[in-house]
Amino acid sequence: MADKSENKGKILYNCYFNRSTEGEQFISEHVFSMQMTGTLTINDGKKTFVMKEGDFRLSRRNKLAKFVKDMGTEGDFRSISVYIDQELLRKISQEKGFTNITPSPVTDAVLVLKNSALYKSYMDSLLVYLQMPPQEQQAIMDLKVREAVLLLLQVNPELKNILFDFSEPGKIDLENFMIKNFRFNVSLSRFAYLTGRSLSTFKRDFEKVFHTTPSKWLLDKRLEEAHFQIANKGRTPSDVYLEVGFEDLSHFSFAFKNKYAVNPSALR
Incomplete structure (x- = not known):
């Protein structure tokens, strides 16, 4: 069926x-x-x-x-x-x-x-x-x-x-929110909304807090989490790439090798 x-x-x-x-x-x-x-x-x-x-x-x-x-x-x-x-x-x-x-x-x-x-x-x-x-x-x-x-x-x-709570997300602590939610593969505009900011304010506040752009920080943070899961927990790349926020395995493998100069499967 x-x-x-x-x-x-x-x-x-x-x-x-x-x-x-x-x-x-x-x-x-x-x-x-x-x-x-x-x-x-x-x-x-x-x-x-x-x-x-x-x-x-x-x-x-x-x-x-x-x-x-x-x-x-x-x-x-x-x-x-x-x-x-x-x-x-x-x-x-x-x-x-x-x-x-x-x-x-x-x-x-x-x-x-x-x-x-x-x-x-x-x-x-x-x-x-x-x-x-x-x-x-x-x-x-x-x-x-x-x-x-x-x-x-x-x-x-x-x-x-x-x-019947019709309030919209208010401006919240950006660092705490992003560290908790970086694994979610959503757009920057969605992250901005959920932290109570316009997209431009989100980007500006983000660089003040993390001293880099949201896109670069998200990529690095997701790759660092994936590296830890594979190298320290013995998990496979196919087990973790979605979990840490990547859309497909090939993009994850390319980004991982670009950062660590080794294929993620070679860590196991």
């Missing part, structure tokens, strides 16, 4: 067979998900979250995360996710009077939600609606996203401090 990924606007159904995948992403909107089969391992640079069959989670907006999707006992990986946009949340916040929210002190990229029969029945209903003709889906899917928000508030009322 072929792999399948169905994106119906705000609803995403993922299905993979006989292969594991890994990658990383910037989470731009809150996402309510159920792990149907297989295992999803998520790392936000601080913590690792392991989602197994039947688990529910809320992935938070404006977060970076690396993930690994592993097959279940039947050789498949399936999940269903609901993307909750800010426009809808602003409307609901006005309706419910959630206009003076104190932001949650929890900073994790992923919140593991308690299992609930309400969550399960809701996710099951989405699978039925995904089978409808496209022209009939839009209005219903918009209602289902609203239903997801109301359901989250009913089962986990404390989530209002996360869902």
